[in-house]
Amino acid sequence: MLATVGLSQPVSLRPLAVGAGIAVGAGVDADSLSDAAHRSLLAEHVNLLSTAGDLSMAVTQPEPGVFDFGPAEAIVDFAVDNDMTVRGHELIGAIVPDWVSTTAWTAETLSQVLRDQVTTVIGHFSERNPGVITQWDVVANAFLPDGTLRPTVWQQVIGDDHLRIAFEAARAADPDAMLFYDDVAVT
Numbered sequence: 664m665l666a667t668v669g670l671s672q673p674v675s676l677r678p679l680a681v682g683a684g685i686a687v688g689a690g691v692d693a694d695s696l697s698d699a700a701h702r703s704l705l706a707e708h709v710n711l712l713s714t715a716g717d718l719s720m721a722v723t724q725p726e727p728g729v730f731d732f733g734p735a736e737a738i739v740d741f742a743v744d745n746d747m748t749v750r751g752h753e754l755i756g757a758i759v760p761d762w763v764s765t766t767a768w769t770a771e772t773l774s775q776v777l778r779d780q781v782t783t784v785i786g787h788f789s790e791r792n793p794g795v796i797t798q799w800d801v802v803a804n805a806f807l808p809d810g811t812l813r814p815t816v817w818q819q820v821i822g823d824d825h826l827r828i829a830f831e832a833a834r835a836a837d838p839d840a841m842l843f844y845d846d847v848a849v850t
Contacts (some may be wrong), residue, residue: 665745674694674709675706675708676692676708676709677708677709677710680709680710681710685739685838686709686710686711686748686770687707687708687709687710687711688709688710688711688713688750688823689705689708689711689712689713689714690712690713690714690715690752691705691712691713691738692715692716692717692734692738693733693734693735693737693738694734695714695715695718695742696737696738699719702722702741702816704791705741705745706738706745706832709747710739710746710747710748711736711747711749711789711802712741712742712747712748712749712750713749713750713751713752714735714738714749714750714751714752714774715752715754716752717734717735717737717738718735718751718752718753718754718784719753719756719758719759719761720755720756720758720759720780721758721761722734722735723762723784724780724783725760725781726760726762726787727762730783730787731783732787732788735751736791737825739788739791739795740794742795743795748795748796748797748798748806749796749797749798750796750797750798750799750843751784751785751788751796751798751799751800752803753782753800753801753802753803753845754780754781754784754785754799754800754801754802754829754833755777755780755801755802755803755817755824755825755829756802756803756804756815757768757803757804757813757815759816763776763816764782764816765770768816769820770820770821770822770824773817773820773821774821774824774825774828777817777825777828777829777832779822780826780831781801781829781832781833781836782835782836785836786834786836787838789836791839796837796840796842797839797840798840798841799837799840799841799842799843800832800840800843800844800845801829801830801833801842801843801844801845802825802826802830802844802845803823803845803846804845804846804847805817805818805826805844805846806824806846829848830842
């Protein structure tokens with residue numbers, strides 16, 4: 664993670680990024696922050712952290728209406744302590760807690776669960792640490808490699824509209840944040 668400028672000494676990436684007006688980031692999970700060497704590398708070289716999964720619904724709402732923000736708060740606290748911003752990854756994805764995948768839903772009831780999840784998570788961090796999470800991966804991995812929608816519980820029960828619902832809820836919860844769709848080619 665060290666850059667060299669000409670033949671000079673290695674230079675930290677962070678001041679170069681700040682000087683260029685860009686973000687250099689790393690995906691982290693709360694467990695990785697227990698390693699002092701890892702924390703030191705992050706603080707020296709990046710100015711943006713992305714939660715690597717600690718904001719997924721399976722982590723943040725393991726039971727209906729019971730929210731656990733502890734792991735993501737640890738990442739946000741580290742970012743605050745080190746003058747970084749955060750990208751919240753991911754609010755809605757294919758992996759959900761068992762209570763979501765095993766309940767018989769209507770489109771209306773599951774749409775409300777989706778709205779509540781997005782609104783509660785964004786609202787929590789907007790109130791707790793205003794301006795720290797500046798970007799949200801609202802939906803992740805909704806498409807298959809062939810371009811069709813992945814048959815998640817969201818797609819199967821709500822249909823294509825789940826994408827719009829998630830983004831509208833995110834925009835309403837944080838009008839100033841940058842909102843993203845995140846994907847990786849998974850089969």
